[in-house]
Amino acid sequence: MSECKLAILGITGSIGSQTVQVAQHLGCDIVAASAGRRIEKLQALKDTLGIGVIYSPYGNFDRKAFEEAVYSADAIMVATSDVSEMPFVLKLLEDGKRVAIATKEMLVLGHDLFAPYRWKNLYPVDSEHATVYMLMKPYISLVKEVYLTASGGAFRDLSLNEIDNLSPKDALKHPVWSMGYKITVDSATLANKGIELLEARVLFDIPPSKLKAVMHREVIVHAMVVLHDNFTLMGAYKPSMLLPIQFSLTYPDLKESLLKPISWHGQTLHFEDIPTDKYGMYKLAIDVLNTDDKKLYMLYLIADDIVVERYMKEEIRFSQMPWLAEKIIDTLSENNIPYQPEERIFWYRQMKERAKEVAI
Ligand SMILES: NC(=O)c1ccc[n+]([C@@H]2O[C@H](COP(=O)([O-])OP(=O)(O)OC[C@H]3O[C@@H](n4cnc5c(N)ncnc54)[C@H](OP(=O)(O)O)[C@@H]3O)[C@@H](O)[C@H]2O)c1
Numbered sequence: 001m002s003e004c005k006l007a008i009l010g011i012t013g014s015i016g017s018q019t020v021q022v023a024q025h026l027g028c029d030i031v032a033a034s035a036g037r038r039i040e041k042l043q044a045l046k047d048t049l050g051i052g053v054i055y056s057p058y059g060n061f062d063r064k065a066f067e068e069a070v071y072s073a074d075a076i077m078v079a080t081s082d083v084s085e086m087p088f089v090l091k092l093l094e095d096g097k098r099v100a101i102a103t104k105e106m107l108v109l110g111h112d113l114f115a116p117y118r119w120k121n122l123y124p125v126d127s128e129h130a131t132v133y134m135l136m137k138p139y140i141s142l143v144k145e146v147y148l149t150a151s152g153g154a155f156r157d158l159s160l161n162e163i164d165n166l167s168p169k170d171a172l173k174h175p176v177w178s179m180g181y182k183i184t185v186d187s188a189t190l191a192n193k194g195i196e197l198l199e200a201r202v203l204f205d206i207p208p209s210k211l212k213a214v215m216h217r218e219v220i221v222h223a224m225v226v227l228h229d230n231f232t233l234m235g236a237y238k239p240s241m242l243l244p245i246q247f248s249l250t251y252p253d254l255k256e257s258l259l260k261p262i263s264w265h266g267q268t269l270h271f272e273d274i275p276t277d278k279y280g281m282y283k284l285a286i287d288v289l290n291t292d293d294k295k296l297y298m299l300y301l302i303a304d305d306i307v308v309e310r311y312m313k314e315e316i317r318f319s320q321m322p323w324l325a326e327k328i329i330d331t332l333s334e335n336n337i338p339y340q341p342e343e344r345i346f347w348y349r350q351m352k353e354r355a356k357e358v359a360i
Helices: 014-026 039-049 063-071 086-094 104-117 127-142 160-164 168-172 181-189 191-204 242-250 280-291 294-312 318-332 341-358
Strands: 004-009 028-034 053-055 075-078 098-101 122-124 143-150 211-215 221-227 232-236
Touching: 004 014, 004 063, 014 028, 014 075, 014 242, 028 039, 028 063, 039 053, 053 063, 063 086, 075 086, 075 242, 086 098, 086 104, 086 341, 098 104, 098 242, 104 191, 104 294, 104 341, 122 127, 122 191, 122 242, 127 143, 127 191, 127 221, 127 232, 127 242, 143 191, 160 318, 168 181, 168 294, 181 191, 181 280, 181 294, 181 318, 191 211, 191 280, 191 294, 280 294, 280 318, 294 318, 294 341, 318 341
Parallel strands: 004 028, 004 075, 028 053, 075 098, 098 122, 143 211
Antiparallel strands: 143 221, 221 232
């Protein structure tokens, strides 16, 4: 008899596959799983892992059976690269199911709709946010400041001029993490850290002025929480998503994880300011954060998608990304986010199309 039942939305992706590893480690059954267009891979996973019910919007699958199987899970991992499951995810939360969300776009697009489940049945998956959650939970009303750490990405030791003379492929050589191309480029521009600050604002309801990021090249401390008396809590573990994924599925039950402990003997830790003149995408995210306008948060994510695409096609240089992103945000900023989840998804898709036109 298995100890637990899990559902994984986006099982064929990077977070999805690592969730499978965690599920196997915990001895959990995967009762439901979904994917996008890679249906053969999804089917193969069903056969090898004995998944109960699978689903993809691009194939002929029984949606009702899938939703029933998801409801039978003890915890649901949401790791899709797309936001279309947001209404279903909100329904699961409303019905009291435990939901772990990795999908940044969904969290930012749904911001206020997710607020009722904060500190309840909604769990962050991203390493920095999972760490903030662990540190903050016993002291929610006593928090003075929250710091997220940034590795600095592939270009951390280069000047802006040097970066502009490199190929975008060099942005894919992340010094610490192995991830998909979009998130790796976002690490090189530090847009990822900016997006994580926006995500933290949404997840924890911390005022923008209390949310900070620092460069930390060892990537051992993932976040810090400063309490009212200036006592600082630091959350440290080896850089890996396996621990935050497990946390999101089991907290407050802390089980043995797949991660080896840090050897602290001789370990040094460095923290540096982030040079905003070099990391223009990060600076733009801070400006957006400080407006506290969630519509602009979402437009930042959309603009970032577009500028990364243009950069990877070598149509713009690294130093031109913030300029183009700002132009997209400014042009689309008149368009307010509607309230209903389905309408929000439509709005999001519409804004993405409009953003492509602005970027031509
Ligand atoms: N990778 C990381 O380390 C990391 C860390 C923190 C947060 N995140 C966030 O977590 C999310 C997922 O990241 P990832 O790196 O795992 O992405 P990924 O490798 O691109 O995987 C995305 C997954 O979503 C599936 N998918 C796409 N559209 C779908 C749909 N309509 N219905 C169901 N499944 C769908 C994909 O299926 P197909 O394979 O069929 O396309 C795939 O399984 C992103 O928002 C990312 O920013 C990632």
